[in-house]
Amino acid sequence: MAQYLKDEVQENIAAAALTVFARKGYESATMAEIARAARISTGNIYRYYENKDALFYAVVDEGFARSFTLLLRRRVKALDGVDDMSTLAPAAAYHLAAEELLRFCIENRLRVVILLGRAGGSRYERFAEDTVQSLIQMALDHFRCFRPHLEVTETMRFNLNQIYRSFLGTMVSALESFEEEAALREAIHGYSKYHLAGLRSFFA
Known part of the structure; x- marks a missing residue:
C-alpha cells in the first residue's frame, strides 16, 4: 500500500510538472508552483526529485x-x-x-x-x-x-x-x-x- 501511494504521488507530481512547464516554460516554472498544482507541500516534492532539473528531465x-x-x-x-x-x-x-x-x-x-x-x-x-x-x-x-x-x-x-x-x-x-x-x-x-x-x- 505504501509503495502504491508513493507511486501515485510521483505520478501526480509528474502530471502537475507537465502542466506548469507547458504553461510557464522551463525557466519560469518553480518547484513551489508545481507542488501547488500537485496539491502537496514544496518540501514533499523534494522527497521525489532533487531539483527542478531532475523533475524536468524526468518528464x-x-x-x-x-x-x-x-x-x-x-x-x-x-x-x-x-x-x-x-x-x-x-x-x-x-x-x-x-x-x-x-x-x-x-x-x-x-x-x-x-x-x-x-x-x-x-x-x-x-x-x-x-x-x-x-x-x-x-x-x-x-x-x-x-x-x-x-x-x-x-x-x-x-x-x-x-x-x-x-x-x-x-x-x-x-x-x-x-x-x-x-x-x-x-x-x-x-x-x-x-x-x-x-x-x-x-x-x-
Whole structure:
C-alpha cells in the first residue's frame, strides 16, 4: 500500500510538472508552483526529485526527444520520390507515418508543447531551431530530386526558415488550443495540407 501511494504521488507530481512547464516554460516554472498544482507541500516534492532539473528531465527525457525526431523524419522521408501527394493511396507510407506522428503528439500533447515551445534554458533550448534546420535540409533534398539544378539563394533559405518556424509554431499552438482529439486532428490536418501545398508551390 505504501509503495502504491508513493507511486501515485510521483505520478501526480509528474502530471502537475507537465502542466506548469507547458504553461510557464522551463525557466519560469518553480518547484513551489508545481507542488501547488500537485496539491502537496514544496518540501514533499523534494522527497521525489532533487531539483527542478531532475523533475524536468524526468518528464521530458532524451528518449522522448529522440522519438519525436525519428517520427518527424519518418513522415518527411515517406515523401521521397513523391511529387504530387494527391496521387497517394490512403494506405501509402506517408499517410501511415503522418498518423503515427499525430498519434504520438496527441498522446504526449504537453510534452511536445514543452519540447518545441517552452524549453528555453534547458538542454533542449535549441531543439526547435535544430528541427527547423533539419526540416529545411530534408525539403531541399526532396525537391532536388525533381529539380536537380535548384539554386538555393539567401532569400530562399530565409523564406524556408520562416515557413518551418511557422509550421512548428502552429503545431504548438494547436496542441495548446485543443484538448479534444477530433478538434486537434482537424486543426493539424488542415494546416498540414496548407503547408505541403505551399511548399510545392514555393519550389515550383
